[in-house]
Amino acid sequence: MKEGNPNKRRASIMKFFRELPSQDDDGQVLPISGLWNTAMAHPNDPEFIELGIFECMSALIWKGLKNRRWLSHDQNIYIPYYAAHIIGSYTMNMEDFAETAVNAGVIPPLVELLRGRLTWVEQRVAVRALGHLATYASTFPAVSSHGEILELCIQLAMSSLEIVYSHFYQYADRRLSYHCDLLTRGMGGVEMESRKAEEWASQLQSGIGLLRTICHHKFGRGPVSSCPGVIESLCNIARSSDDWQYMAIDCLLWLLQDPNTFHKVIEKAAPAVLDLAEIQTLGDHKKLGDSILNVLQESINSTGNRNSISNRTQEDIESLLDSRERFKWEKSMPKEDLHIKQAAALVVKLEGNSLFSSGNIQAAALKYSEALSLCPVRSKKERVVLYSNRAQCYLLLQQPLTAISDATRALCLHNPVNRHAKSLWRRAQAYDMIGLAKESLLDAILFINECSNSMDPDLNCRQNKVPDYAERLVKKQMKAAWLFREAAVKHGGIDCEEGGGGGGGGGGDGDEK
Known part of the structure; x- marks a missing residue:
């Protein structure tokens, strides 16, 4: 890295990336940790991309998966995590970097981590990296071609909290030391570890950001539309004060616009989007209500879709469209x-x-x-x-x-x-x-x-x-x-308390004034 001659520097770095996966020397985690820091600080720097960093990181993940003796030696247990994190950092912003990563074969080892071949900590960074690769039109097909990715993400969304709780959070004295180090970077004790574990468990659920990416592409909308629980969650987020409300609305509108998924989601999605049709601006979304009304109008005007809509839903949509006509009429x-x-x-x-x-x-x-x-x-x-x-x-x-x-x-x-x-x-x-x-x-x-x-x-x-x-x-x-x-x-960590009724009192008068 300190070589002043650019040609010699490039050649030595390329040689390092090529040879590192085949070496068994102690202290390998140190240069990998340095690369992790560099990737976090300069994710848009193309130098290492051109010199084979993705091939190197992919090979290191495979080595950790296949060679458990090497993985348990020295501090090599950290390396698959760092390698997947480096891939995620360099594919976070730059589509051409993501294309290079896919061509370097990073997806198969990331999928193996996603399956849980190591631990939940590595699953988290696999979700992160695959989520970034799925955001680009040029690399999404490569991700979607691995059909199990969506299924694995859905399984993780349902089970990740229990996994992190039972494998880490529940018993502080049984926590793996390398998990604690990765969570806190050596700073803070049990309380900090627990707080970071909650944060990472939430990220491991994939979240609505990845779901929005999946719904943006036709390959992903089909599987999502077949999960009633996911659609119900999207409707709840869309009608909430959640910061990601707009993402849920985007997902619902894309599912409604797609003729292949419309019939699966209309009855659940319609009540939510109908309630949101009066929104004018939500963050960067301008005239969002008009977009919702246009999608609904197109849906009931489509002969194929009409057969999928119940009479009640159709009446509700038509009533809302009538109110838009009323608004135009009132102007005059x-x-x-x-x-x-x-x-x-x-x-x-x-x-x-x-x-x-x-x-x-x-x-x-x-x-x-x-x-x-x-x-x-x-x-x-x-x-x-x-x-x-x-x-x-x-x-x-x-x-x-x-x-x-x-x-x-x-x-x-x-x-x-x-x-x-x-x-x-x-x-x-x-x-x-x-x-x-x-x-x-x-x-x-x-x-x-x-x-x-x-x-x-x-x-x-x-x-x-x-x-x-x-x-x-x-x-x-x-x-x-x-x-x-x-x-x-x-898992017996707390007693199940009975849930009470509403919040009671306050603001319960019949009028605003």
Whole structure:
């Protein structure tokens, strides 16, 4: 590396990469660790790519898989992990590097690591590297040609938490020392190891990023559409405060646009995307609601698709499309007429508030529905209140799925998106009622943040800090949403506590004002 002559330097590095896999000297982990640091610091540097680093790393992984005597000698146990991580780093940003890696034959040894031929630590870096290779159009076919990769990723998504918990987290005194070193880089004790193990276990689940990559390509959409649990999870993330909400929406739209997967997902996906059709901007996604409506319109206009749609779903889609036409029609409507419609909607809403206050919740919900039919589509603030109030009715009527739908619509209409405090709280309680702890937790945390910044005296919690009812729900869901909870219950790490009902109290009035 210190050679000043460029030609000699290239020749010596190339020779090093070519000969390293066949050597059995002690201390091999030191140069590999150095390469790992270099790859992390300079993943776009082409020098080593041209000199055979991928062939070298691939050969080292194979050596670790086939020669257990060598693997257990000295500190060689670290080498397959470092080798797979180096492949992942150099293929993270550059498509031409990824093409070189595929041509160098990195996929087969990575698949063997993914199968669990070594340990969960190596599985994690195999998932990382294969995920990067799957992001490029030129290398995705090479990944997809190994049909077992998607199946293995799905299996890992279901079992990885139990694997990491039982093989590492549960018993601190039985942890493999090289796992501890890799997790903490020698810094920190048991607590740091446990914290990093949670983080790595989450990454080992593949996550929605890899799922989005798979759904982006037609080769991947078929297997994904055949997994009802995956589709249900995508719908839950799409209607949540998760940072990756937009990725879930992308996946659902691609599955709906594909005629080969449409019929498998429409009945599960339609309710979720219908609730999201009012979103205008979500991160870098502009006019997202229009994109959703266009996909749904194309789907019901297709003769082949119509036979796959239930009457209920078709009616819901057509109703939403009618509201878009209503919006266009309202643009040309005289202002006086719009004001009359707004006034009529307000009168009906007040009737609903009165019914709610008197305890007639079912009748109040019907009044809010009537007010929504009268309220101009362009009157977004008023519609936010109506949807949110109706969501509260459905909560009290023990209809959590309908409450989630209405609260989501209110959050999509609100400006900024996903920041309407009362709707966040109502959806948090609804998710709690159906046992979705993570989604409930995310909404409850955002609700607390919005309360802290609100000028509404009913919501402002600067003096009281956090509302007691919200704090109770957050604490409950943090326990329930703990990454290793199910694994810990199964393996006797904790007693299975009974889950309580909703978060209770707070923000439960029938109106916003």
